[in-house]
Amino acid sequence: MTAPLAEEAARLLERLRERGPRVHCLMNTVVRKLVADGLSALGAVPSMTDAPEEVEAFVGKADALCVNLGTLDAARRAGIDRAVARAGEARKPWLLDPAHCDYSPARTAYAAGLLARRPAVLRANAAEFALLAMPEDVVAVRTGETDRIALGAKAVAISNGHPLTARVTGTGCLSGALAAAFLALDAPPFAAAVAAMLALGVAAQEAATTARGPGSFEPALIDALFNLSPEDIRREARIDHDQSGL
Ligand SMILES: Nc1ncnc2c1ncn2[C@@H]1O[C@H](COP(=O)(O)OP(=O)(O)OP(=O)(O)O)[C@@H](O)[C@H]1O
Numbered sequence: 001m002t003a004p005l006a007e008e009a010a011r012l013l014e015r016l017r018e019r020g021p022r023v024h025c026l027m028n029t030v031v032r033k034l035v036a037d038g039l040s041a042l043g044a045v046p047s048m049t050d051a052p053e054e055v056e057a058f059v060g061k062a063d064a065l066c067v068n069l070g071t072l073d074a075a076r077r078a079g080i081d082r083a084v085a086r087a088g089e090a091r092k093p094w095l096l097d098p099a100h101c102d103y104s105p106a107r108t109a110y111a112a113g114l115l116a117r118r119p120a121v122l123r124a125n126a127a128e129f130a131l132l133a134m135p136e137d138v139v140a141v142r143t144g145e146t147d148r149i150a151l152g153a154k155a156v157a158i159s160n161g162h163p164l165t166a167r168v169t170g171t172g173c174l175s176g177a178l179a180a181a182f183l184a185l186d187a188p189p190f191a192a193a194v195a196a197m198l199a200l201g202v203a204a205q206e207a208a209t210t211a212r213g214p215g216s217f218e219p220a221l222i223d224a225l226f227n228l229s230p231e232d233i234r235r236e237a238r239i240d241h242d243q244s245g246l
């Protein structure tokens with residue numbers, strides 16, 4: 001039965017709205033605005049500094065950390081290393097998005113090294129996911145037409161969403177940041193990942209009812225995240241047990 005997962009997601013959305021968790025994002029420079037707006041619209045509080053000399057203080061103020069590799073340079077790597085170390089010391093959950101690790105061997109190796117430091121969740125698209133060996137104890141989220149979420153042998157497939165989502169750059173990055181927002185509630189990582197993929201997928205369906213293309217879809221998606229209700233998740237969730245493996 002998957003209905004309990006949808007119910008848990010609906011309750012997590014209620015809790016997120018009550019608590020307004022803080023999420024620190026080391027986000028690529030392309031999509032920061034979309035990700036910050038999406039987090040705020042849903043009810044979380046984003047911050048985005050990645051300067052090495054400040055990042056530990058920002059992680060200290062946050063309830064969860066989202067590490068996205070999309071645009072890397074030496075300073076950002078230094079910031080990521082310090083932020084992940086601080087999250088570990090402070091026992092704050094963190095999520096890894098190995099964005100574009102399929103484009104460069106150096107980035108694949110860096111992503112594998114971060115994965116060995118045990119984020120609670122890894123969120124990747126299919127090409128990125130195929131290059132990484134998942135540790136048994138890290139929740140894996142592979143987005144695409146169907147979003148697949150797995151922890152060891154437990155796996156579900158979520159078929160909510162709309163194809164326009166893939167035509168707006170950064171919606172994958174946003175999905176990871178939303179998962180970090182649910183992790184920030186101290187939710188079990190599998191439930192946090194399910195809640196985030198349902199929230200974005202159901203919001204995308206709503207946004208697509210008014211959008212005329214990717215340009216108008218983007219603000220409609222922000223509005224839909226703002227207006228999304230726990231009841232929308234209960235009613236619209238399309239979750240199946242997934243035997244196919246990731
Ligand atoms: N064909 C599709 N139909 C419906 N939804 C889709 C489709 N492809 C992707 N999505 C959704 O789009 C979002 C982005 O997923 P995708 O796998 O494209 O991430 P990504 O490549 O990392 O994106 P980005 O790097 O632009 O952030 C997810 O919410 C996913 O569910």
Ligand SMILES: Cc1ncsc1CCO
Nearest residue numbers: 028030031070071099170
């Ligand atoms: C387009 C792009 N290039 C580096 S990061 C990024 C956004 C996430 O794909």
Ligand SMILES: [Mg+2]
Nearest residue numbers: 099100172173
């Ligand atoms: Mg990506």
